Amino acid sequence: MTAMLSVEGLHAGYGRSSVLRGIDLHLDEGEAIGLLGPNGHGKTTLLRCVSGLHRPTAGDIRFQGASLLPLSPRAVLRRGVVQVPQGSRLFPRMTVADCLRLGGAANPDRSARRPLLDEVFGLFPKLQQRSAQLAGTLSGGERQMLSIGIGLMAGPRVLILDEPTLGLAPKVKHELADAIRQLRGRLEALVLVDGDMDLVLRATDRFYVVESGQVVQTGDSVAGADSARMMSLFLGDV
Numbered sequence: 001m002t003a004m005l006s007v008e009g010l011h012a013g014y015g016r017s018s019v020l021r022g023i024d025l026h027l028d029e030g031e032a033i034g035l036l037g038p039n040g041h042g043k044t045t046l047l048r049c050v051s052g053l054h055r056p057t058a059g060d061i062r063f064q065g066a067s068l069l070p071l072s073p074r075a076v077l078r079r080g081v082v083q084v085p086q087g088s089r090l091f092p093r094m095t096v097a098d099c100l101r102l103g104g105a106a107n108p109d110r111s112a113r114r115p116l117l118d119e120v121f122g123l124f125p126k127l128q129q130r131s132a133q134l135a136g137t138l139s140g141g142e143r144q145m146l147s148i149g150i151g152l153m154a155g156p157r158v159l160i161l162d163e164p165t166l167g168l169a170p171k172v173k174h175e176l177a178d179a180i181r182q183l184r185g186r187l188e189a190l191v192l193v194d195g196d197m198d199l200v201l202r203a204t205d206r207f208y209v210v211e212s213g214q215v216v217q218t219g220d221s222v223a224g225a226d227s228a229r230m231m232s233l234f235l236g237d238v
């Protein structure tokens with residue numbers, strides 16, 4: 001079976017500094033994968049390569065068998081590979097409803113926009129309550145919900161979340177984690193990067209650990225959660 005998304009021998013860097021050194025991973029339809037690893041070891045660079053925002057120096061990224069590398073970021077988005085970037089910058093002077101509308105404009109299927117909006121409001125009722133509020137006045141957690149909502153409005157076949165709970169207070173983080181777990185069942189495929197290893201392992205089927213630009217460990221997330229303490233030792237969290 002062809003993987004829905006595959007990354008094959010990917011190398012990338014910035015100038016002379018090489019960041020990704022031969023990454024291989026795959027994502028099957030119906031699957032959620034997690035990317036773990038210390039900060040600064042290349043996870044965001046990998047995601048930016050997938051979205052067409054950063055150009056790899058070698059290797060390939062294939063979506064449903066076809067290379068994404070020749071495509072512009074916009075064309076990648078229109079294929080349904082949608083990334084919600086880390087610390088996503090929203091348009092502060094736009095209302096929540098307008099931001100979501102903007103996300104919907106990236107969705108080639110116009111008829112899906114209304115049902116998607118209902119889905120976003122079902123998942124994040126706070127966004128519906130605050131739909132007339134300016135994005136710049138939202139709390140950190142609400143801003144993150146809006147960023148995910150914008151991504152969902154684009155009609156993702158694969159949704160990629162980069163550090164969605166970064167910097168959030170524990171209560172808000174739990175709320176968001178619940179929403180991500182709910183999302184998991186609704187999406188065709190999910191890629192989740194987050195510093196909260198427990199959240200990543202609970203919300204995904206498989207995980208990859210990226211260290212120094214390489215996959216150094218991969219496995220089943222349930223089994224990984226059982227050995228979370230071992231993993232955190234490995235990652236230097238404790």
Ligand SMILES: Nc1ncnc2c1ncn2[C@@H]1O[C@H](COP(=O)(O)OP(=O)(O)OP(=O)(O)O)[C@@H](O)[C@H]1O
Pocket residue numbers: 014019037038039040041042043044045046086
């Ligand atoms: N635009 C850039 N120019 C130069 N170096 C960069 C740039 N973006 C990232 N880097 C460097 O590339 C390396 C990998 O960064 P990257 O953001 O991909 O890691 P990460 O694993 O996602 O970390 P984090 O979780 O902290 O975002 C780091 O050393 C970083 O400083």
